[in-house]
Amino acid sequence: MTIHLKNISKSFGNVVALKDVSISLNSSEVLGLLGDNGAGKSTLIKVLSGIHQKDTGSIMFDDKEVTIEDPRKSQALGVATVYQDLSLVELRNVSQNIFLGLEPRKARFFINKQQMDSDAKDLLKKLQINIPSVRSQVENLSGGQRQSIAIARAIARGGDTILLDEPTAALGVEQTSQVHGLLRELKDAGKTVVVISHDIKEVLNIVDRVVVLRQGTVAGEGYSKDLNQGTIVDWITGVER
Amino acid sequence: MTGLQELRDRDSMEYIKKKLKLVDSWTLIGLLATLFVACIFFSTQSEYFFTTRNFINISRAISIRGILAVSVTMLLISGSLDLSLAAVAAAASMATASLMISGYSDIQSFAGGILVGAILGAINGVIVVKFRIPPIIATLGTLLTFRGLGYVFSGGDSIVIGAQTWAYLGRGTSPFLNLPVSFLVFISILSFFWVLLNYSVVGNYIYSIGSDPDPCRYVGINVDKIRFTLFVFSAVIAAFGGLILLSQGGTAQPRALQGAELDIIAAVLLGGVNLRGGKGSLVGTFLGMCIIGVINNGTILLNVPAYWQMVFRGSILIIAVTLDSFRKGGGYR
Numbered sequence: 380m381t382i383h384l385k386n387i388s389k390s391f392g393n394v395v396a397l398k399d400v401s402i403s404l405n406s407s408e409v410l411g412l413l414g415d416n417g418a419g420k421s422t423l424i425k426v427l428s429g430i431h432q433k434d435t436g437s438i439m440f441d442d443k444e445v446t447i448e449d450p451r452k453s454q455a456l457g458v459a460t461v462y463q464d465l466s467l468v469e470l471r472n473v474s475q476n477i478f479l480g481l482e483p484r485k486a487r488f489f490i491n492k493q494q495m496d497s498d499a500k501d502l503l504k505k506l507q508i509n510i511p512s513v514r515s516q517v518e519n520l521s522g523g524q525r526q527s528i529a530i531a532r533a534i535a536r537g538g539d540t541i542l543l544d545e546p547t548a549a550l551g552v553e554q555t556s557q558v559h560g561l562l563r564e565l566k567d568a569g570k571t572v573v574v575i576s577h578d579i580k581e582v583l584n585i586v587d588r589v590v591v592l593r594q595g596t597v598a599g600e601g602y603s604k605d606l607n608q609g610t611i612v613d614w615i616t617g618v619e620r
Numbered sequence: 621m622t623g624l625q626e627l628r629d630r631d632s633m634e635y636i637k638k639k640l641k642l643v644d645s646w647t648l649i650g651l652l653a654t655l656f657v658a659c660i661f662f663s664t665q666s667e668y669f670f671t672t673r674n675f676i677n678i679s680r681a682i683s684i685r686g687i688l689a690v691s692v693t694m695l696l697i698s699g700s701l702d703l704s705l706a707a708v709a710a711a712a713s714m715a716t717a718s719l720m721i722s723g724y725s726d727i728q729s730f731a732g733g734i735l736v737g738a739i740l741g742a743i744n745g746v747i748v749v750k751f752r753i754p755p756i757i758a759t760l761g762t763l764l765t766f767r768g769l770g771y772v773f774s775g776g777d778s779i780v781i782g783a784q785t786w787a788y789l790g791r792g793t794s795p796f797l798n799l800p801v802s803f804l805v806f807i808s809i810l811s812f813f814w815v816l817l818n819y820s821v822v823g824n825y826i827y828s829i830g831s832d833p834d835p836c837r838y839v840g841i842n843v844d845k846i847r848f849t850l851f852v853f854s855a856v857i858a859a860f861g862g863l864i865l866l867s868q869g870g871t872a873q874p875r876a877l878q879g880a881e882l883d884i885i886a887a888v889l890l891g892g893v894n895l896r897g898g899k900g901s902l903v904g905t906f907l908g909m910c911i912i913g914v915i916n917n918g919t920i921l922l923n924v925p926a927y928w929q930m931v932f933r934g935s936i937l938i939i940a941v942t943l944d945s946f947r948k949g950g951g952y953r
Contacts, residue, residue, distance in 0.1 A: 430838065451840030466838045470831035470898035471824075479828060480839035482821050489819050532839075 387436035411586035429453035459533035523554030662918035691854035699897030709862030717872035737859020745851035770874035790867030830897030889940035
């Protein structure tokens with residue numbers, strides 16, 4: 380599945396967050412989305428995940444134009460998102476978080492808790508995520524464990540495209556490398572992955588292609604093997620050398 | 621890849637989990653112990669306390685407030701609050717009584733009262749969900765408005781429908797154990813919503829929205845629809861409570877249940893419901909209601925002056941809020 384975002388613009392009152400942004404997400408690639416604070420990275424992710432609606436522009440899934448009016452539509456199109464603040468429900472357990480909105484049911488209205496716990500265990504095992512119990516409340520988990528649950532939840536949606544907003548911002552060195560390993564596994568599984576990050580070095584290590592946003596517009600893009608940190612810094616800051 | 625398999629149980633999460641589970645259990649055990657101690661105390665002070673007749677009186681006394689407490693519990697768990705529920709109950713009973721004395725049938729009048737409850741709940745829902753007004757402010761306003769309208773409508777007078785109307789609902793007793801029908805209605809409503817909260821998909825959403833609505837929105841749950849529906853359902857339950865009150869006394873009064881809001885909220889908080897949402901249970905609410913019911917009954921039997929009863933109730937509210945603060949691990953800053 381190839382996703383094309385064409386001339387996307389989005390404003391909040393007088394503040395222009397995105398202005399004619401055009402980006403393509405190719406199948407089975409890891410794309411790094413870079414930029415300074417306020418560059419429009421998170422807004423772009425939220426447009427694609429249905430949290431915000433674009434003002435103008437078009438979104439094409441395999442050359443078919445789609446309208447993403449809410450998160451449910453985005454999920455139906457195979458897009459799953461891990462937000463910067465993780466967006467986990469602190470007072471619910473691991474299973475309930477992974478399957479929030481997708482709960483296995485019995486008799487239509489009731490949750491099949493046994494199946495939900497069993498499916499959560501299977502998913503965590505498959506992803507090699509070590510959590511003491513799927514009945515653990517999220518508020519009691521460490522930062523790395525929470526990030527893992529957030530990623531597992533995105534994968535549980537069954538989508539082909541995973542969007543991750545600053546997936547390692549709150550993590551230590553070891554936990555960061557573990558998340559990088561998980562991202563590589565997603566790529567190997569044929570998923571399209573978009574990673575937002577401030578960390579240029581990190582991005583160059585894990586992504587295939589880089590797009591840099593500055594003040595709501597695309598400042599530069601290229602394959603990571605052809606880029607170095609200096610070039611990306613120039614795109615981010617707007618400095619011509 | 622190395623994956624996340626190296627994530628270890630370094631924070632001893634199982635241990636913490638067990639401790640937390642223990643704390644949750646202690647909330648219920650603590651409530652049972654408090655109830656037990658209160659019963660023992662009042663039994664030693666009054667020969668009338670530990671009698672079947674008195675316990676039936678207590679169960680009858682907590683029925684209507686208990687029904688309203690079910691609504692308050694669900695709203696608090698969802699992160700909302702409705703201070704106007706007692707006023708809604710009074711308005712529903714006024715509307716039903718008015719319809720009855722205007723010549724409408726019992727069923728029509730009953731439906732009219734429930735409909736008034738639904739409309740008032742919808743008004744609260746619109747103010748909170750559409751206009752984004754904090755529930756405590758919105759429902760404080762509607763509490764005064766609904767109560768005031770009740771007085772305006774009746775000119776401050778009661779509406780008498782007769783002591784025999786629906787007497788079985790308000791004053792009847794069941795053949796089994798001789799329990800008040802109103803108490804059985806309370807237990808039925810409580811049981812229904814206990815199942816809903818603990819086993820249904822909607823119940824899971826109510827807890828999740830109360831903990832944090834944003835993740836729910838991000839996965840496509842219609843948070844506003846659930847919140848609005850909860851306001852309407854809660855008001856309908858409160859209206860039903862108002863109709864039982866009407867059948868108990870045979871009169872509808874604009875001041876009915878005035879001030880009951882605080883007793884109900886105190887019982888709900890005492891029962892372990894988190895004031896910030898996301899936590900709590902209807903079993904805790906039931907025990908909280910029983911404790912308050914026993915204390916109210918006991919203080920009356922001991923001829924404690926009414927002013928001192930107010931002091932007791934205020935103290936219970938403070939204890940309940942303090943417990944809630946401890947449970948959250950913080951307080952006012």
